[in-house]
Amino acid sequence: MKQLSVSRATIYRLVHADRLRMIKLDRKCSRITAESVDALLAQNGESDHHGD
Template sequence: MNEPTPKLYRIPAVMAQLSVSRATIYRMVADGKLRLVKIGARSSGITAESIEKLLNATHSN
């Protein structure tokens, strides 16, 4: 069975949505707070699910 393709946002879109720098996005990926998915050799995206989890955790505190 095929798994559904996750909705992905490009790095600049996530930077704007979260109001953080590119370095902060990659730091959040390294810390496991956001999930990065490689799209191609030079492309990647952040899953919408991981953004929602981060925002929900931020608003819950």
């Protein structure tokens, strides 16, 4: 899985905007699904090519 190389605050903004999916494992532990990361990367890749 590719890493996004963004700040924690950006991750939370993307989760809040429903662009990433966070799963809470317990009170202090949560994870972002690989599927939502892949979808975000694919969406960003498509938008990068729209101006060509």
